Amino acid sequence: MTDRNVRNLSWLEAKGSSSRLLNLHRIALEYGATAEWNEQPMFNDRMLNRALIIKHRLRRDEIQDFRHRRFVATKIVLPIDPRALGVGGRFMFVGQNNFYQALSSNFGLSREDEDTRRLELLDRLPAFDPFLMREYLRTNGANVGSCYFNISKGDLAGITEFVKSEVESLVKLSISSGADMKSSNPVARMTSIILSTELGSELALLGRTFRLEPEQYREGVFCWKGFLYYKWMIARTMSGVGEVTEGVRAIRPRGRVDTSAAVELDRSRERICEQIVQACDDAGRMIAAYDRAYEGLVVGGRPEQFRDFLLAAPRLFARLGERLGAIEHIVSFWSYRFGHGNATPDAAELLDIFSDFETSLGVPDNRRTSSSEPAVAA
Structure with a gap:
């Protein structure tokens, strides 16, 4: 299939990866000359490793392309001309009818190939949040370079000031404990170390504070970065939650709306609002656990407590990523679909939108046919 939506594809090309977009094209441009990108690629097939992979909300006419009913699918977009994405691209969906035949004809891949398995792993993820994606791939035996999991440049600019405020108390502790943080701007320096994509020798500064063994530096600091990212993401996303719940109600x-559709819409409204509140509460509790461990470090002087929390943190990433990915998707889609004076949907479209939101939040969809395929959230 060919996608010639030139404006959207050109816009995606300029974006870094996000919870909805894994921009392998942009990653290849930025890291294609590095040993890491060449030796630990996301996909061995070079064309596939430069694709745009999108968590795509299926249109009504696309749902029929799948054997089992679903509302969000993983869309692979292959640019027609990688040097000019405005030309458009060919696309396919992971798990679509004749998926394996399409893989064979486009990439020469079989069901058993590692690239096929990784596509199916990405399809099971609720979002392309870098920490959730990294942990899920790693636990499933996929050895992928860290360049695929970096925070995007746009998000990095937004998170920097947030991290500075978070680490100020730790900087004071580091200085008092003898760590070499006596630069002209020690808070900025600590922030730079934490957010750096290169885990180099300066991690010894953090290692001494947290009492991490050298082999634990990379894992511990990655996990800390993850919780700072999630905490910032909550602060950024929650401002739109109230508007969404009010709008849904x-x-x-x-x-014209028939009686059965009206009843289902009203039921769905309540389920969505209840589950949004539940998702926010779940995320809040997990971040509160991080805050308690961090407070134990900077106030209670218990670095072992924070160290142990960080090393156990990957177990929390999947749940936290799912909750925040669902909330972020709903907030961003609501703004996109209902902002800027867009037309009000009819009953059929509104039911589809509500079903998508419920799927994202993990609410069982009684209208969906039974399937052994794992539910995909957005």
Whole structure:
């Protein structure tokens, strides 16, 4: 299939990866000359390793392309001309009808190839959050370079000031404990070390504070970066949650609505609002656990408590990533679909939107046919 939506593809090309987009094209441009990108690629097939991979909300006419009913799919976009993405691209969905035949004809891949398995792993993820993705791939035996899991440049600019405020108390502790943080701006320096994509010798500064063994530096600091990222993401996303819940309760479809559709819409409204609150509470509790461990370090002087929390943190990433990925998707999609004076949907479209939100939040969809395939959230 060919996608000639030139404006959207060109816009995606300029973006870094996000929870909805794994921009392998942009990663290849930035890291293609590095040994890491060449020796630990996401995909061995070089064309596939430069694709745009998107968590895509299926349109009504696309749902029929799958054997089992679903509302979000993993879309692989292959640029027609990698030097000019405005030309458009060919695309396919992971798990679509004749998926393995399409893999064979486009990439020469079989069901048993490692690239096929990684596509199916990515399809099972609720989002392309870098920490969730990294942990899920690693636990499933996929050895992928760290360049695929870096925070995007846009997010990095936003998170920097947040991290500075978070680490100020730790900088004071580091200085008092004898760590070499006596630079002209020690807070900025500590922030730079934490957010750096290169885990070099300066990690010894953090290692001494946290009492991490050298082999634990990389894992511990990666996990710390993950929780700082999630905490910032919560602060950024939660501002739109109230608007969404109010909008879900208030919106009414245009045109005639039959009784059964009206009843289902009302039931769905309540389920969505309840589950959004539950998802926010879940995420808040996990971040609160991080805050307690961090407070134990900077106030209670218990670095072992924070160290142990960081080393156990990967177990929390999947759940936290799922919760935040769902909330972020709903908030961003609501703004996209219902902002800027866009037309009110009819009953059928609104039911589809609500079903997508429920799927994202993990609510069982009674309208969906039974399937052994894992539910995919957005």
